[in-house]
Each structure stands twice: as structure tokens, then as C-alpha cells.
Amino acid sequence: MTKLITNIKQLVGVRQQNKLLRGKGLAELPSIENAYLIIEDGLIAEYGPMKNLESETSNAKHQTSNTIDATDQFILPCWCDSHTHLVFAASREEEFVDKIKGTGYAEIAAKGGGILNSAKRLNDISEAQLFDLSWKRLAEIARLGTGAVEIKSGYGLTVEGELKMLRVIKKLKEKSALSIKSTFLGAHNYPIEYREDHKGYIDLIVNEMLPVIAVEKLADYIDVFCENGFFSPAEAEIICRAGMSYGLKPKLHVNQLNSIGGVQIGIELNAVSLDHLEVLTDDDIKLVSSSWSGVCTLLPTAAFFLGVPFQPAKKLIEAGCAIALATDYNPGSSPSGNMSLVIAMSCIGMKMLPEESINAATNNGAWAIELQHEVGSITVGKKANLIFTQPIPSLAYLPYSFGTNLIDRVMINGEFVS
Numbered sequence: 001m002t003k004l005i006t007n008i009k010q011l012v013g014v015r016q017q018n019k020l021l022r023g024k025g026l027a028e029l030p031s032i033e034n035a036y037l038i039i040e041d042g043l044i045a046e047y048g049p050m051k052n053l054e055s056e057t058s059n060a061k062h063q064t065s066n067t068i069d070a071t072d073q074f075i076l077p078c079w080c081d082s083h084t085h086l087v088f089a090a091s092r093e094e095e096f097v098d099k100i101k102g103t104g105y106a107e108i109a110a111k112g113g114g115i116l117n118s119a120k121r122l123n124d125i126s127e128a129q130l131f132d133l134s135w136k137r138l139a140e141i142a143r144l145g146t147g148a149v150e151i152k153s154g155y156g157l158t159v160e161g162e163l164k165m166l167r168v169i170k171k172l173k174e175k176s177a178l179s180i181k182s183t184f185l186g187a188h189n190y191p192i193e194y195r196e197d198h199k200g201y202i203d204l205i206v207n208e209m210l211p212v213i214a215v216e217k218l219a220d221y222i223d224v225f226c227e228n229g230f231f232s233p234a235e236a237e238i239i240c241r242a243g244m245s246y247g248l249k250p251k252l253h254v255n256q257l258n259s260i261g262g263v264q265i266g267i268e269l270n271a272v273s274l275d276h277l278e279v280l281t282d283d284d285i286k287l288v289s290s291s292w293s294g295v296c297t298l299l300p301t302a303a304f305f306l307g308v309p310f311q312p313a314k315k316l317i318e319a320g321c322a323i324a325l326a327t328d329y330n331p332g333s334s335p336s337g338n339m340s341l342v343i344a345m346s347c348i349g350m351k352m353l354p355e356e357s358i359n360a361a362t363n364n365g366a367w368a369i370e371l372q373h374e375v376g377s378i379t380v381g382k383k384a385n386l387i388f389t390q391p392i393p394s395l396a397y398l399p400y401s402f403g404t405n406l407i408d409r410v411m412i413n414g415e416f417v418s
């Protein structure tokens, strides 16, 4: 089935080659004004300036196609949200109110709230219920322009709970039109009964969870929350190496609240991405920019929601790093899967240029989940995952008018999302 989109005011993110964008390269966002795009069987087949199409109007392919007029609209590749925890059982707005009253994130966690609260709720519901809740969130983010997403486990913290989460993610992968990657985050927190027995819980991860995950092919990546009060760098290393022995590559939560050596371990293990990075020393920045080829995934809505300083995006870009932006969609630190808001916040709070942000949320997001051959840019052969904007005067208008939904329609695999 062929579809032709005509009169696109600006076709954004057109790339002939796949390239992870680093440093200054992040500001280059190639676009075509007054463009057309042809979709065949859900894939981008051809694109260019309208004048090229007009000169070929006799081409039978164009005459028989389904035509969509995009006058006044910008078209962008769909967002690639490379870090989420969108499979969860319940919201946590009571803790939100506690935080407003002055209780800190770590304090809430120490009292059995936070991740442990989510784990309790998740272990209490069925796989089918969990699937339904997650399916709705996936539909919600698709309407907000996300076409590819990474989803983590980590709210089970028991063998059954973690496997339940991962089986839900596997089912989402099978049923959804979105491209999905799955990450095992059994090391998200120590369950209460293992607070004083870290080795016991790590043994459970290594000997009880990972072998089943491998047999059922439930995960693509392994993650650890490397932080004071959670998992130390040494513990993260043991868990990652065990995951790597089953072919799971590391993508890690590091330096969210403290710089305790998470970056160093991540680089030593050649992580695909290091995520959060709110707290970075000059040495950490030197390391991520010079001795590693992975992606720094920044999560500005999590920093915003927790009221901690934003990630030092400018310093990372100046140092030549590759940056991706993601929502961290989860009930505790970022209860929003809205990538447009992430982009606005990265511009407003982290001083990223609109072009840098859009590249980080599309092209580099795809690299952060190793889907760069499928999604992330307007490239022939990639999926026709497209955001059609409302009429807007310029690209910078998107983050500028933060909080306004400027997405008119979203297309995934060449079909409009309803």
C-alpha cells in the first residue's frame, strides 16, 4: 500500500546515513521545506522537495497513491523514548504530597515508600491487570508522538513479580505497533527482607531470575540503580556481568543523586547508555566524553519533578558527548510520558537548542536502544513513524509554547494512531 504526503511545510530530521550525533553535531538537524514523502508498506520509500514530485507527476506510483495533504504542517520522526518504567500498578500521588510537605525522596524510600511501595502494589495484581494498565499508557504515549520505547522491570523485586513485569513487556512488544525494547531492572532496590542481606538478593537475581529471563527471552538489556542506599558500583558490576553472560547489555541508572563511581563501572562494562547523570564531577564528564562510545541519556522531567538541578547537558555537549533525552515515565520521579514536555524542559532548564533536543529525542534516542536502523530519522527504509504538527511558525515554537499540545496526528508504521 502506497501513501503520498504532500505540501509538508518542513520535513524535519532527514538523514541519508545513520549516525550517532555527538557534541556540536547535535545542533545539525537537516530539513526540507515544502516537501513530499512517500510511504510503501509502512516504510519511508522516498522524500524530497515538492518541485521534484511535480516534475514526476506522470509516475504511476504517485497517481495511484493515497494522498495526504500536510499544508502548514511540520513533519518530524516520532520520538524514541529510550528510558521508561511504564509498567507499574499504581500511581503514588500521596508521596508527591509528602514531598511537597518536605519529605525527601531518599527518606520516603527508607521508610518503605517509593520503589518498595510500587513493588507491593505490583505483586498484588494479576499479569492481565498489569497488561491492561500498561497497554493504556502505551496508547497514551503513542498519541503524544512516541513511536519507539524502552520499558524496564524493577517494580517486582521478587522472582514472580519481576517475571510478571517482563512477560507483560513481552506481550506489549508482540501486540503493539510501537517498537519496544525490554530491560531487566531487578536491581532497582533491595526488598525489605534483603536489606541486611545484599548477597542473598543478588543471588536471587543471578540464580533465579536471570536464567528464566534468558530461556523465555524476556529482556534485551540489564539495568541497575547504582546509588547510595541502593546498589553500590561493586554490586552493579556483579549483576551486570551476570546479565552480560546471558547476552544482556548494560544500560544503567547512575549519578542521579550522588557521584559514587557508577559512571566508571558503566564505562568499564561498555554500557549502551548511562542514564540520569544529574550529579557529574569534572572527572565523570571527562570519562564519558573520552573513553566510551555510548549514549548519555538525560531525563529532565525526573530532575524537575524531584526538584534537583537539571543534568549538565551543555557541559556534556561541549565535551563532545552523545546525548539522548527520555521521559523516565514512572510513578515516583516522573509520572509523565510526554516527550514534548521533556524537549521543552531540556531547552528551558538545560539550555539545549531546539535542534539539539529534537535530535536527542529522535535520532540519538534510537541509538540508545539500538533501533537506529528502524527509527529515529526520516531515512529511506526506516519505519514511517511520523509526527504531524499543528500549523506552527517554526520548529523552536514547539519547546517555546511548552505545555500546549502541538501534535495534530501521529503515524506509526504508516498508519495514523487513533
Ligand code: NIG
Pocket (backbone or CB within 6 Å): 085, 114, 115, 118, 225, 253, 256, 302, 328, 330, 331, 332, 333, 334
Ligand atoms: O529512574 N531512580 C530510580 N528509578 C526511577 C524512580 C523509581 C521510583 O521512584 O519509582 C527513576 O527515577
Ligand code: FE
Pocket (backbone or CB within 6 Å): 083, 084, 085, 253, 328, 330
Ligand atoms: Fe529510571
